[in-house]
Amino acid sequence: MRIGRHRYTIDYVHLALITLIAAAVFWYLLDARSVSLSINNLLLVQPIALFALAMYLFIVPQCFHRVDAEVATLPPREQDPLSPTLPSERSDVIRMAALGLSLGLLVILIDVIGFDIGIFLFTAAAMAICGERRPFHLIAFSLAVTLVGIYGFRALIPFPMFTTIL
Known part of the structure; x- marks a missing residue:
């Protein structure tokens, strides 16, 4: 064209x-x-x-x-950092599999342990899998995500979700 x-x-x-x-x-x-x-x-x-x-x-x-x-005729540029590429390192593949497994466990166990505990554990596990090692940050961010998630869903959706603590 x-x-x-x-x-x-x-x-x-x-x-x-x-x-x-x-x-x-x-x-x-x-x-x-x-x-x-x-x-x-x-x-x-x-x-x-x-x-x-x-x-x-x-x-x-x-x-x-x-x-x-x-x-x-311009020289080729280096690979675009924003272009999607499949992970090739073994550690990246293991990390992706662990995240998928933790999400699967969340979905399976959410009715057993409750939405609040499930979201808290999933958030903490996902942060740990992705490399966060500071315990205070793991607990504080997971707690914040859990509180915003629970009270946000309750405000938006009139669905009685099973929670253990909240």
């Missing part, structure tokens, strides 16, 4: 995928708004849908790549 003096290539697969996702989000938002405009119905759906649509607008320009002759 040519615009002015510049030539561009379009990543059609990426563009089609994000457009499909944006269309599904937009349809879901319209469907939720057609049912009811009450705050209880749209409390989570509308802000997240609008955020997702805004992200779509930021992602679309990345599907267009300029390929002018002078750009092609």
Whole structure:
């Protein structure tokens, strides 16, 4: 594709995928708004849908790549630090497996030990797996996440969740 003096290539697969996702989000938002405009119905759906649509607008320009002759003759840059790469080191793979296992244990045990203790233990385990070793930070951050999570969910969702302490 040519615009002015510049030539561009379009990543059609990426563009089609994000457009499909944006269309599904937009349809879901319209469907939720057609049912009811009450705050209880749209409390989570509308802000997240609008955020997702805004992200779509930021992602679309990345599907267009300029390929002018002078750009092609520049030396290749080093690998983009933001480009997704699969972890290749054994420690990273073990860390990912441990995080997945701890999330699985949270889901399985949440009805047994309670939502509050489960969230606290999962947060502490995830921080420890990711490298945090200071006990005060492990306990304080896990407690803060637990309190915000429990009281936040109770304020937003009228669902009786099983808690042991809170």
